[in-house]
Amino acid sequence: MDWGSLQAILGGVNKHSTSIGKIWLTVLFIFRIMILVVAAERVWGDEQQDFVCNTLQPGCRNVCYDHFFPISHIRLWALQLIFVSTPALLVAMHVAYTRHEKKRRFRNGEKINIEELKNEKIHIRGPLWWTYTSSIFFRIIFEAVFMYVFYYMYDGYQMPRLVKCNAWPCPNTVDCFVSRPTEKTTFTIFMLAVSGICIVLNLAELCYLVIKICTKESRKTA
């Protein structure tokens, strides 16, 4: 169960998305998940091994590392990607439920073609519109929350080269040096930028859906 399985699950949801939704999914998989797996994980791979403190005191390095990096960037990004992908499953569940209801009506004797039902593209209308819109709303919320958590936890998006640590058992104040700070800053800014693009795509999709429903309502009344 890894990123590939998540892609398989979300690939099915793609069928019922708008065009902007499909672009969002592509950006998610190629510019975020793939970058995370092929590049970012290697950059952060030696983060604790090569976190060096200017002391011989055993335990000082562990404690300082834990103090400055409560949760690693990589784990935060993995959690962010999982949480941001999950609202799409609400849509998948709603579609599955709609199909199930149609089959139930078929069982009760209504005339519906079963083959059509299997391949039918369900349009984003009625209660599905609400589910889809809530899923986009939750996506935006999760993205924003994680971006804020990053900013709050690491005092900005830049990785410092040097951190000064005086947590016990370190004697007085100790200089600790972070491994690959520039590369980490580059990737952090890159992932932040792509998060920003995803938020913009989600907002655009939200606006598109709202405009669509408003024009449909005005056409109905006219």
Next chain:
Amino acid sequence: MDWGALHTILGGVNKHSTSIGKIWLTVLFIFRIMILVVAAERVWGDEQDDFVCNTLQPGCKNVCYDHFFPISHIRLWALQLIFVSTPALLVAMHVAYRRHEKKRQFRKGGQKCEYKDIEEIRAQRFRIEGSLWWTYTSSIFFRLVFEAVFMYAFYFMYDGFQMPRLMKCSAWPCPNTVDCFVSRPTEKTVFTIFMIAVSSVCILLNVAELCYLLTKFFLRRSKKAGNAKHHPNHENKEETKQNEMNELISDSCQNTVIGFSS
């Protein structure tokens, strides 16, 4: 044989689950197994290498690590996930047994030739009734028991769910008392609490599913008691019609939440 294989096995069981069961399976795979594989295993990856003790005494670090971490969190979670997934196989076995019986009847050329060929028997989705209901309900009960037992085991073994930064160790051969420092304690605490929270969500889903099944069972019983009074032959016709419907739509029952790859 890895988590992917478990996914394949349980995906098949998904077809015969209730909606709550399907949600439970999604939560299990995405919020537990996936988090374990992509995140938690890296956090605990260097747990012994970066477990540092303030001593030069050889063997002290090993002994202290073994004393404070008899079984690693990662292994406990892996065991928990396997034990919790396994009762679903009871349901799979029961379904397989029913299919086998129907195939046997079909081959013997029984009176009720409801199926055109063996393929339809294979693809049929069974309703959760009769003996299958008992199997399904026991599987949920066992899931609940396993979840609770493992959560208690975690709590008991590690004195709560927080990972301390420092452990004082005085096991032989460590001289007197030695300070030992755990690697990444905050990150570990965060993930432990996350996994406990998702376990609790799964327990709630299982309890909800159990209540749903019990309610359905009692409603069906009261309906049957009502029907038996007014229509003694109605039930058989209903069942035959149900089986015909099931045949026709059984192969379109692919759109489960997990199996969306089609």
